Amino acid sequence: MRKSILFISCIMITAMFTSCGRTIRLTGENIITDVKAEYQETAVPTTVTTTVPVTEPVTEGKPQRLNVNTKMPKDYKLSESCVIERFETVMQEPELPTGCEITALAQTINFYGFDIDKVELCDVFMPVDYDGYYTMDDVYLGDPHSTNGFGCNAPVITNTANDYFDYIGSDWYAKNLSGISLDEVFYQIEQSRPVVIWTTIDQRETHAVFEFRLGCGEDFYFNPYQHCVTIYGYDKERGIVNIADPLKGNVEYDMDRFSRIYEVMEQQAVVLIGNEESKGKVYTSKKEQKKWLEINRPKEEETTESSTTKTTSTGKAT
Numbered sequence: 001m002r003k004s005i006l007f008i009s010c011i012m013i014t015a016m017f018t019s020c021g022r023t024i025r026l027t028g029e030n031i032i033t034d035v036k037a038e039y040q041e042t043a044v045p046t047t048v049t050t051t052v053p054v055t056e057p058v059t060e061g062k063p064q065r066l067n068v069n070t071k072m073p074k075d076y077k078l079s080e081s082c083v084i085e086r087f088e089t090v091m092q093e094p095e096l097p098t099g100c101e102i103t104a105l106a107q108t109i110n111f112y113g114f115d116i117d118k119v120e121l122c123d124v125f126m127p128v129d130y131d132g133y134y135t136m137d138d139v140y141l142g143d144p145h146s147t148n149g150f151g152c153n154a155p156v157i158t159n160t161a162n163d164y165f166d167y168i169g170s171d172w173y174a175k176n177l178s179g180i181s182l183d184e185v186f187y188q189i190e191q192s193r194p195v196v197i198w199t200t201i202d203q204r205e206t207h208a209v210f211e212f213r214l215g216c217g218e219d220f221y222f223n224p225y226q227h228c229v230t231i232y233g234y235d236k237e238r239g240i241v242n243i244a245d246p247l248k249g250n251v252e253y254d255m256d257r258f259s260r261i262y263e264v265m266e267q268q269a270v271v272l273i274g275n276e277e278s279k280g281k282v283y284t285s286k287k288e289q290k291k292w293l294e295i296n297r298p299k300e301e302e303t304t305e306s307s308t309t310k311t312t313s314t315g316k317a318t
Contacts, residue, residue: 062283063275065171070271072187082190083233083242087111092246095119098142098149101228102126103246104196105157108230108272109164111194112172113280116164124297125167126152126160133215141220150211151226154178154268157196161272167292169283172274179267182259186234188271194232194244198268199261200225203253206264223265 090107092099099122106118122128122144129139140156142149154176161174177188177195188195200206200223208221233242240252284292 062169062171062281063278065173066273066275068273070175070177070188070191070193070273072184076187078183078186078236079190080237081233081235082186083235084189084192084194087194087230087232087242087244087250089230089244089249090118090246091249092118096122096144097147098151099140099144100246101140101152101157101196101198102144102160104228104230104244105161105270107244107246108194108196109161111230112272112274114168114170114172115280121160121164124293125163127156131215132212132220135214135216135218135220150222151228154196154198154270157228157270161270163296165274167284167289167296169288170274170281171278172272175271175273177269177271180269181267182255182262185231185262185269188269189231189233193271193273194230196270197229197231197262198265199227199229199258200265201227201247203257203261205261226265 088107088111090103090110092103096103096118099118102122103118106116106121109116109121126144127139128144129141130143132141134141136151136153137155140149140152142151158174158176165172165174177184185195185197202225204225206223206225208223211220211222214220227245227247229246230244231241232244234240234255235242236255239255241255241258243251243253243258245251
């Protein structure tokens with residue numbers, strides 16, 4: 001995600017001190033539970049009117065949730081190379097210039113035969129904080145539709161995916177594997193599971209920089225050039241990894257450099273799991289989907305003109 005850090009910091013700090021309330025879109029299972037009660041009482045949730053295209057539901061019942069042990073066996077021997085075929089990159093620009101995380105998730109979901117647009121996945125299912133109150137473990141911080149966005153971490157992408165799968169009644173789910181080694185990432189690939197992974201734009205070296213204090217009281221540190229991609233292959237002999245980069249397309253990156261940056265970015269990784277027979281299938285009716293949206297995305301009154309954070313009818317900051 002291309003970021004002008006000083007410019008963004010000024011914008012976010014201004015929003016924190018001038019906004020009469022927080023503008024945040026919370027989703028189903030993404031409700032913040034570790035914030036003090038006094039903060040929760042003053043929260044101003046902003047939700048969206050969805051335009052998600054509804055696929056005709058499957059008539060038969062969905063299979064049982066597939067419980068998979070994703071841990072690499074102790075004595076497992078990796079192949080020298082492995083590539084998941086036919087993985088296609090979804091480009092984040094121009095709609096989501098700083099929305100690499102949600103785009104990486106969208107391309108990974110769609111690899112399994114589902115059909116969700118990156119913008120709709122962003123606007124309907126991802127929690128967004130425009131005012132700099134919550135952490136990037138809780139929300140996307142900033143506006144992914146503009147250049148004034150920071151990003152989000154693996155827990156947000158995990159919860160966003162699970163909200164989407166819940167909406168369509170699928171047995172599929174996301175699992176946060178953050179903390180695994182790159183060899184363990186390769187193991188996921190050998191099990192035919194591409195991995196959403198945090199890295200940097202153009203594989204630039206980076207380190208965490210203090211930006212400002214969040215409204216919740218935590219200090220906010222950010223890695224300049226933070227980026228999110230999907231890894232779908234590797235070749236140890238050639239020393240490369242196969243990456244679906246939302247800014248570049250399908251590319252190869254140097255394995256050693258990629259590994260080093262992966263560690264700097266705190267080894268964040270997410271995979272999707274589900275039954276083969278339910279790939280790409282929708283199990284909820286239009287009526288059920290509408291009910292889900294009414295419960296999890298209740299319509300809010302338009303924000304007043306005096307608010308420093310303006311929202312459109314789709315809940316996006318303008």
